[in-house]
Amino acid sequence: MERNSAELSRSEFDSCAAPPRAIRCGRRNFEASEIRSPHGFRIGRRRACKPDCRSGSAAARHHRRVGGLIRNRRRRFRRWQPGSGRGAQPPRAGILGEADSLRAAHGKFPRRGGDFCQGGGRLPGSRRNGVGEESAPIIWRSENARRSRPARETGARQWLGRHRAHDGADSSVARGTESRPSGGPRRRREVRLLAPAAWVFRVGVSFRSAAYRRRWLKTHHLHRPVISVGNLTVGGTGKTPFVAYLAERLLSRGRKPAILTRGYRRERGTEIIFIEPARRRAPDPRAVGDEPAMLARQLPDVPIVVSADRYRAGLAAEKRFEVDTHILDDGFQHLRLARTLDIVLLDAMENYDAGLLPAGRLREPLSELARAHVIVLARTLASSGRPGVDGDTQRLAAAERIESIARRWAPQAQVFRAETELAGLRTVFEGVRKDAADFVNLPSFAFSGIGNSQAFFQDLRRWGFHLVGQKVFSDHHRYAPKELGGLKESARALGAEAMLTTDKDAMNLFGIEPCGLPILACSISMRLSEQEKFEEALFCGLGSVPVKT
Structure with missing residues (x-):
């Protein structure tokens, strides 16, 4: 009741x-x-x-x-x-x-x-x-x-x-089939907290740019033309592969280029280091930096000068190697050195609405694109809507949106699209070249310490590799033997039969003993969709069009 x-x-x-x-x-x-x-x-x-x-x-x-x-x-x-x-x-x-x-x-x-x-x-x-x-x-x-x-x-x-x-998504080693969220409430709170610091950074960057533009700060000029290759974010747009591509184009047209680079995280940071043109040269990455060491292996006929003072390095290159063109690696923000042509790379998979450092990944506001003469949209193949890549429609819309942003802030610049391609595989410790077809169907574990590791993992899937796990490290990370052993254990636990990484990470594995599992370095190259039009814009910007030899 x-x-x-x-x-x-x-x-x-x-x-x-x-x-x-x-x-x-x-x-x-x-x-x-x-x-x-x-x-x-x-x-x-x-x-x-x-x-x-x-x-x-x-x-x-x-x-x-x-x-x-x-x-x-x-x-x-x-x-x-x-x-x-x-x-x-x-x-x-x-x-x-x-x-x-x-x-x-x-x-x-x-x-x-x-x-x-x-x-x-x-x-x-x-x-x-x-x-x-x-x-x-x-x-x-x-x-x-x-x-x-x-x-x-x-x-x-x-x-x-x-x-x-607290599930597996918080783990430092992620499975290949899992995807982590890119934002969330915690990220939004961090952005709000860092917004004042980002505003101060914006004011400082804008004042520095205005000081060079109004000639309050002195800009130095070299005797030979300078081609600057840079970006707006903190790495991960493919500058180093594009520098190699640009040097090959200049060599094919009879030019004698030299590469001026800073050599980030090298041991001797104040000295000028000359990497002479030579076959099979293999400089120590710890002494010259990982990116100069990688370029030295890819371009044996191009001299490389490593120094934080790029003006001083350019003068030394002109005197020592008698070069006629300078390629300034990561030089869009290096306003102390005048340049003949400014090439800016924009990643089609990057979120340019995140803001400036430290809240976002931008080193300069989008308005600074007005200094660029040529803009290259990188990784457009991953954004082209082809099958086999998750979120193709969204990436295609993102690429179109970034191109509209580039044309808005730099209406005078020419815009091109580039694609990342797999040039080859080689073993990290032995240096033996391998056929990529032999490893496409094998379960593999990928790791990298570059500016945009997620883009590298997506490229691997687009190239047909079967990833069972992945691990991300900070940019220019130098690996220790204990870390390599931990990667091997993680790869074996996930059933991987090979480990994949980048050429840049292979340089940072220098001096470590093999771990027992094959580690393959992926050589990545850039290919422009309108190569002839780009070369015409390149040599017209240099002031002359030499006859092809």
Whole structure:
């Protein structure tokens, strides 16, 4: 036989879990009782209607707002959590973190008629014990009980307070079939916190650019034309492969180019290092830097000068090697050296709305594209909508959008599209060239420490490699033997039979013993869709069109 809430005894009322929202049952005649934790602390008060309430036999119902009928002192109870399988309140809900152990009632109080403890035949907060019987409402939950919560319940609570589900996506080694989210609430909070620093950085960059433009700061000129290759972000657009492509184009037209580079993270940072043209030259990457060492192996006939002072390096190259063209690697922001032609690479997969450093990846505002003479959109093949690549339509729209941005900020510049191609494979430690077709169907583990590792992984999938896992390191990362051993263990655990990396990472593996699993370095080249038109713009920008020899 059903009873109204007004007919409940005091002991029956106290056996139910504390309601986290206010209950309205008339205007007056309420009977209060205290709520205490298992440790004896008084954590609140509870009011119930007396049997002689003015509302008579009317059932209790919800108040539309959290009212004062439940005295919510020191935020012991935070919010009403609907459903019968939800988790505990956040730790900040109570003093000494006790609310993390208190479980509020999750059953809804009926609006009309019936017992307020009936939530579909079950008490609020009660659970079935697996035999068809119901256990008592959970008022206290120990720490061990919270840790042993089933996975399905943990997943349902992943966005409640600080209780988040920690799954495999937080691991440093990701499986090849998984994809991580690129943003989220945490990233947005970081951007908001770093927004003032990004504004200060923008002011400094704009003032520096204006100082060189107004000739407050001196710009130095070399005797030979200078071609600058750079970008707007902190790496990852394919500058080094494009520098190699540009040097090959100049050599094919009878030019004698030299490459001026900084040599990031080299040991001797203040000296000028000359890498003489020679066959099979293999300079130490630790002394000259990973990118100059890679270019020296790819371009044996091109002299390379490594120095932070590119003007001084250019003068030395003109005197020592009698070059007629300078290629300034990563020189768009190096305004101290005047250039004849400014080539800027924009990654079609980059988000240029993220902002400037440190909030985003931009080193300069998009308005500085006005200095560029030629703009090359890199990785457009991954954005061309071809099958086999996830999100083809979105990437195609992104490429079109970035091209419109380039034409907006640099209307005078010529825009070209480039594609990344796999030039070949070679073993890292032996230097033996391998056929890519022999490793396409093998399960492989990829790792890289470049500016945009995710783009490299997507290129590998586009080239047909089967990735079972991947690992990302910081740009210009120098690997230790222990790290290489950890990569081997991760690859073997995922069933990989080979490991793939970039030519740049292969330079940073210098001096490490083989780990027992074959490590292959991918040689990446650039191919422009309108190569003849680009060469015409290149040599017209240099001031002369030499006869092809």
